[in-house]
Amino acid sequence: MKNTQALSLHVPEPQTRPGDEPDFTRLQLPAAGSVERPGISTPALQMRELAYGLIRVLDEEGRAIGPWNPRVDPETLRRGLKAMLLTRAFDDRMYRAQRQGKTSFYMKCTGEEAVACAQALVLTQEDMCFPTYRQQGLLITRGYPLATMMNQIYSNASDPIKGRQLPVMYSSKAFGFFTISGNLGTQYPQAVGWAMASAYKGDDKIAAAWIGDGATAEGDFHSALTFASVYRAPVILNIVNNQWAISSYHGIAGGDQTTFAARGIGYGLPALRVDGNDFLAVYAATEWAAERARANLGATVLELYTYRAAQHSTSDDPARYRPAEEAGGWPLGDPVLRLAAHLIGLGEWSNEQHAAYQQEAIALVRAAGKEAEAIGTLGQSRPEAATMFEDVYKDMDWRLLRQKREAGF
Amino acid sequence: MKNTQALSLHVPEPQTRPGDEPDFTRLQLPAAGSVERPGISTPALQMRELAYGLIRVLDEEGRAIGPWNPRVDPETLRRGLKAMLLTRAFDDRMYRAQRQGKTSFYMKCTGEEAVACAQALVLTQEDMCFPTYRQQGLLITRGYPLATMMNQIYSNASDPIKGRQLPVMYSSKAFGFFTISGNLGTQYPQAVGWAMASAYKGDDKIAAAWIGDGATAEGDFHSALTFASVYRAPVILNIVNNQWAISSYHGIAGGDQTTFAARGIGYGLPALRVDGNDFLAVYAATEWAAERARANLGATVLELYTYRAAQHSTSDDPARYRPAEEAGGWPLGDPVLRLAAHLIGLGEWSNEQHAAYQQEAIALVRAAGKEAEAIGTLGQSRPEAATMFEDVYKDMDWRLLRQKREAGF
Amino acid sequence: MPAMNMIQALNSALDNMLEKDPNVLIFGEDVGFFGGVFRVTDGLQKKHGLTRCFDAPIAEGGIVGAAIGMGAYGLRPVVEIQFADYIYPAYDQLVSEAARLRYRSAADFTAPMTIRSPYGGGIFGGNTHSQSVEALFTHVAGLKTVIPSNPYDAKGLLIASIEDDDPVLFLEPKRIYNGPFDGHHEKPVSPWAGHPMSDVPAEHYTVPLGKAHTLREGKDLTVLAYGVMVHVALAAAQDSGIDAEVIDLRTLVPVDIEAIEASVKKTGRCVIVHEATRTSGFGAELSALVQEACFYHLEAPIERVTGWDTPYPHAFEWDYFPGPERVAKAMRRVMEG
């Protein structure tokens, strides 16, 4: 069979670029409550359509509807809302801190707060989270001290990881928060291994991992899903599809061809596609996946469909590659406002309470900032320099001992 | 949400081990002719069920039936049958050659001959094949000199790749056969890149790649499918599921959870599951995929469902890990016998012709063997030793010049 | 000639090559519309078209794997690995494939390609935006490794790398993208403009691979360096007042053994400087080579001044970075040796 037609290379491009009007008409967004909720022991093969739907609980009026309504008590929802507001206040201050030269780098999660804040409420602190750099909400929801986060960001004398990592690369075993890596995707098979270890020991802890839409292209994503499927690891594999990977739109990771949740189907894993800006939907889907894991039914893939409203990091300027108005126009709205509207509709929250907590959050962050800055910002204060030779190995070998001496410590 | 249930680690095991009766009752094998044949421009999303079916053309009586019947002329089928017989004869002799100490290593493709032999007839010699070590049928079908293959296997003075590679790691640009790597999976993204290059140039050549069921777990498999999907590369991505990866059954690669073809669905690629022992089914599916690629519609995943009837390699002994009778009981039969029965049914072949060609094949292989052995078997003859310093780079740098001298050449 | 910084010089090299050779194409993470996180490919997509310079999935192994296939087809891909710290997922494709293709096929297949990647520290990038990975590749037969230290060389060496028929790892010392940096981090940053090596022709030219450049002649001691460390070595020579000969290696594989040998035979003393971790760094190979070639001329032990055998710690950037003081100290020790 010979060919006659000249081929051509397809390079995907987003619909709009700076200067264009943002256009979301191509998005197919099923109505809230329209996706069915199968039992957790349903065979994955029978649940494949979940990867193409969109689990939504909150409707346009802020009511919780449909089978995925997790019926969370208002107190828990208020905790979640406050955690999101606190996360946003924290992000705002640290972004400014970087601009003021107090640190070298910062990354916000604006618009994506529901992901980590809802999930932190579902998982226990004994479960282990393997996050990326955009799940600070996990720590904040769990009450990790804001000042300690800042100490890490400032690499100051009280930085719990001793000034060794780039800002935002937190680590806290006590809070079930695995040390963040700069190398994308590596946490995914590690989470699966951790979950396998819990199963191996006959324990009851589960693991959860997060990865960005862009980073799903890494080989580690594939090996993680393979291992999770083969060994039925008790792990929740979250894909945070915030539409962008620095300047590359989701189509560069394959997002034009199918959903990211669909990747899970290829491994025979149940895969849910979830409105990531709908706190209740994220909560419900995570609960479902956690139940499966705890019942020894294995791993679940969750695509959390959201939008990166801010810069990739303080080193980035999205105005160079996407319409400035795109973030504001995101059809799934703002997770904070949507959950607030829901609670207000229930009579469990008010605009006054909202404004008051916003102020409180700012105050909490400010107080933490004072505490951390009293210790010092980047370059003003730092851990003992001699500690830079520690923890390479459990014990320093002769090379490190000599080098430490050579360095004058 | 706390857990109460103790978890346990699932390690998949095949149904049977040495000493057990082979058991194929779990296999679901749809009847020949039962799978629909969509048009090549059908959206992948609408063709997902193809990944779970099994395209079969030859029925139990050896008749070609159903929409996937490629209606190949008998002359071409006879060529295919002869190529399979020749491949089998070649394998047999080279296996014995290794046992006789004439070479260090050999790998047979017994039971899987239809894969490469049918596909070689669909693709042109300008298309590039990126094979594994089990597609010698591609070269044999295309008439690559058997003696040259043997020269490579013997690493003798006429080895076209100068004694540098392990036996069976052929390379022939002229025959559209990419240099085989010992590292599993690496050829997959390379094939995609080659196909992208053809599209980039506006040429009309397409690429095809092969990978084993076991090797699909490598990260390269994932990046290849991602790139193929994103850039709509004109490439056929074959997964040869021969049930085993050395001693590991397909379940260790995830084969118990879903089909290997289903992997393609996760990337939005069309994925066909094909009876790999049915020459006509392999031919038809490959033709369909090639048409898609040539029409600029992008990549197709093909799972070729077959069985590795022989040892993994001459270093292996399958009796240690699977029932001895398993190969003989494979329910999809022997590709050679099935195609022969079909041709005999058509009146285009006979038992006598079959027996005669088997003898002819043995004679052809024997003649090639004489030719190659006249040059020398491993250790008896080899390329000029000084050539071992060539082709590291285009030109030898001072290190290689000095080392060559130091080595006494 | 316009003064160019290193980013502009690299951009100019790519622009020239896209213009000259239709088989050259560029891809990598964020290199297309956006022009790369360090802006090295800025404007190239707009000027040369979508398929000549485009974004790639975040899969370094896929990027290099695809480039190998393209190279085998006959193209000359130039791929960017966003940070050298992220090259490891591509390690198998580089080591087992790009480096081996020619050899294992007896030149039936080859894969000319250039892998560009910013490397090195000094930008407060922490452990995963600061690494110097060269020694993890210099051991690999079949690969060449090139590291420029200034805009003129950057352009000429990059063009030479793209035109080379073997795979070339082209490491860009990101600390000096915008200006030379001699390690005196307490002093204000200076731009490239005004530096003699920032006079970069707009047209195509090459700087040959495998040839070192003696930046400073001297008779008492030889300093071998590359990338940022060239500037640090010059500052240390200046600061110490030692009559040092400073050699910018420019290519690590194949290294310019003649230049090294001639210089050390003249001076009888040698200091080797690199930013990477000491153990098994490229300095070890240089030390071994010098010792083998110049044993009878050596008057003192060869010293290595390098990053410590630790990861690159964010808060201790300047304690880790082998700055001019440490280099000068070593030079003095070697002079006394």
Place this chain on the structure above:
Amino acid sequence: MPAMNMIQALNSALDNMLEKDPNVLIFGEDVGFFGGVFRVTDGLQKKHGLTRCFDAPIAEGGIVGAAIGMGAYGLRPVVEIQFADYIYPAYDQLVSEAARLRYRSAADFTAPMTIRSPYGGGIFGGNTHSQSVEALFTHVAGLKTVIPSNPYDAKGLLIASIEDDDPVLFLEPKRIYNGPFDGHHEKPVSPWAGHPMSDVPAEHYTVPLGKAHTLREGKDLTVLAYGVMVHVALAAAQDSGIDAEVIDLRTLVPVDIEAIEASVKKTGRCVIVHEATRTSGFGAELSALVQEACFYHLEAPIERVTGWDTPYPHAFEWDYFPGPERVAKAMRRVMEG
């Protein structure tokens, strides 16, 4: 004590550790029911259970990645990479993760684990079943690298590696799995039985990491070697008649600098032997260290006898392999130097 070959000794080490520590588990390609392509894990699944020793998907990155997660949980995984030539897909997980976890989390998280892998040539395995990869890891701060040369050490060092709280790359010279091999490939193969180091206790014991072993005392010249090359060095000493001291390094990182320094200071001469490609091999580091520590004691240039800077070519196994003749020749040159 029963004589064990290296495979049996390694199997015994794993058996002891599975027995002793419920947190030890083994996985890798074909290591479960089958017992590994080199039979090192033979019988362990049957004896200790399906979840203690099991098959893994063909995904070296996944194997190491999962092991890191297990290590962080508190287990002590021992994973097998079927051939060292196939370790590259795991390179990122090893270099960026296993090696960095302790440092980047200030010991909040650690991942003790042992990565076993057969390496080296001499078995007609061609380019992808013969590689010596040690120098690609010795540069990585946070990893330890161990290479045994005989059954006794193999068992003791493997147990010490598993019990070590840092990630250890444990490379097994496959050419000597079944018997010592001194490079005289023309002679008949000898089994381990009868060799003093094949007396291996069935019980748990350790050989400490970081300690070299002087196999042959001598006063004229020091030979530094590891793995197979230890036996080649002994043969070369024998063949040449030179009164050489042969040191088996056993651990490359951290290397036993004291033993090296003491010996070279005594002999004044040094030859370094490894099978890996020369440029940037571990021999470069050894040469640099020896030169730094013993410069004023050296009476001749240090020589490196290594594999050539080419891939490992199937038909030219013995031209590539640095056999006793080449080593003896270098020893003679160094004696004359």
